[in-house]
Amino acid sequence: MSTVAIIVAAGRGSRAGGLIPKQWQSLAGRPVLAHTLAAFAGMAVVLVIHPDDRDRAEAMAPKARLVMGGATRAQSVRNALEALEGSGVTRVLIHDGARPLVSGALIARMLAALGDHAAAAPALAVSDALWLGEAGLVAGTRDRAGLYRAQTPQAFRFDAILAAHRAHPGAALDDVEVARAAGLDVAIVEGDEDNRKLTFAGDFDRAEAILRARAMDIRIGNGFDVHAFCEGDHVWLCGVRLAHPRGLLGHSDADVGMHALTDAIYGALAAGDIGRHFPPSDPQWKGAASHVFLAHAAGLARERGYKLANCDVTLVCERPKIGPHAIEMANVLASILGVDADRVSVKATTSERLGFTGREEGIAALATCALVKA
Numbered sequence: 001m002s003t004v005a006i007i008v009a010a011g012r013g014s015r016a017g018g019l020i021p022k023q024w025q026s027l028a029g030r031p032v033l034a035h036t037l038a039a040f041a042g043m044a045v046v047l048v049i050h051p052d053d054r055d056r057a058e059a060m061a062p063k064a065r066l067v068m069g070g071a072t073r074a075q076s077v078r079n080a081l082e083a084l085e086g087s088g089v090t091r092v093l094i095h096d097g098a099r100p101l102v103s104g105a106l107i108a109r110m111l112a113a114l115g116d117h118a119a120a121a122p123a124l125a126v127s128d129a130l131w132l133g134e135a136g137l138v139a140g141t142r143d144r145a146g147l148y149r150a151q152t153p154q155a156f157r158f159d160a161i162l163a164a165h166r167a168h169p170g171a172a173l174d175d176v177e178v179a180r181a182a183g184l185d186v187a188i189v190e191g192d193e194d195n196r197k198l199t200f201a202g203d204f205d206r207a208e209a210i211l212r213a214r215a216m217d218i219r220i221g222n223g224f225d226v227h228a229f230c231e232g233d234h235v236w237l238c239g240v241r242l243a244h245p246r247g248l249l250g251h252s253d254a255d256v257g258m259h260a261l262t263d264a265i266y267g268a269l270a271a272g273d274i275g276r277h278f279p280p281s282d283p284q285w286k287g288a289a290s291h292v293f294l295a296h297a298a299g300l301a302r303e304r305g306y307k308l309a310n311c312d313v314t315l316v317c318e319r320p321k322i323g324p325h326a327i328e329m330a331n332v333l334a335s336i337l338g339v340d341a342d343r344v345s346v347k348a349t350t351s352e353r354l355g356f357t358g359r360e361e362g363i364a365a366l367a368t369c370a371l372v373k374a
């Protein structure tokens with residue numbers, strides 16, 4: 001069973017404004033049509049274009065088969081269908097080039113519908129009241145019961161729609177009209193509110209907002225670390241030196257809070273942990289200040305295009321008391337991370353004298369961070 005997507009993009013219409021046809025206008029940094037083609041990635045595509053657009057179509061869609069459009073939409077589709085005859089194709093999806101937000105889920109629904117029907121089309125039931133307007137005034141109402149807003153891709157068994165187009169006398173609103181004129185039953189499949197045809201300038205703004213939301217890439221990471229107390233007179237916690245009757249044992253400065261946070265960032269990036277980037281076996285990191293590790297993790301996030309949205313560090317110990325220093329710690333971490341202090345939280349808890357932290361054998365720290373693709 002061979003399926004081809006026919007993308008119809010030959011129109012010259014520019015109700016959306018601008019000097020070029022809307023399917024070639026820019027949406028979120030690339031032509032509308034590039035988004036549409038991306039939605040059908042992995043499928044064989046016939047792209048129906050205006051002859052004037054041949055060069056840019058070849059550059060944008062080197063894998064698509066190009067077919068020149070006709071004087072009407074129906075003629076453009078007919079040209080594509082004729083070009084496919086004898087190629088072994090059994091199913092076609094016919095889609096408006098100016099509907100760039102078609103989802104993979106809708107495409108899958110349309111193909112599934114062809115299991116039971118020779119023709120199927122996506123549509124949404126009309127939910128708003130319908131008015132007749134005349135000269136800016138409401139001149140009447142219309143019953144919306146049974147009315148649908150038609151969308152594409154419309155799906156057909158190839159032989160049936162080719163025969164329908166050959167039998168059709170001329171212009172048609174869409175391929176459903178052609179199919180029905182040939183006596184085909186067309187099944188209605190649930191459409192998708194995002195799958196709008198870009199017609200007016202405002203449609204582009206709405207489509208960009210939807211694309212931005214779809215592209216949002218949020219990474220969450222967590223980190224956990226423990227260091228044991230040892231001889232000493234101070235500890236480093238989240239970049240702040242606190243006087244304490246004991247020190248923390250570690251290869252570096254043993255800043256358990258900063259280590260947990262560093263691992264949270266590496267975790268969000270799926271980039272291992274501190275030990276991978278700064279092996280304890282390597283003497284150059286002996287006694288190292290932990291801000292080197294945290295700055296490295298933050299830099300790696302930036303390099304990969306992520307911004308730190310927020311982070312939250314919890315220190316678990318009976319002593320030293322963290323509360324009086326928590327704001328200073330957050331400020332130090334924020335400056336290493338290069339973010340505003342209100343994105344960094346440092347807090348502490350005791351473990352109610354239970355366990356190793358309760359017995360004051362060491363300090364534990366947990367950290368969480370969220371990275372957002374910038």
Ligand code: MG
Nearest residue numbers: 225226256259
């Ligand atoms: Mg550590």
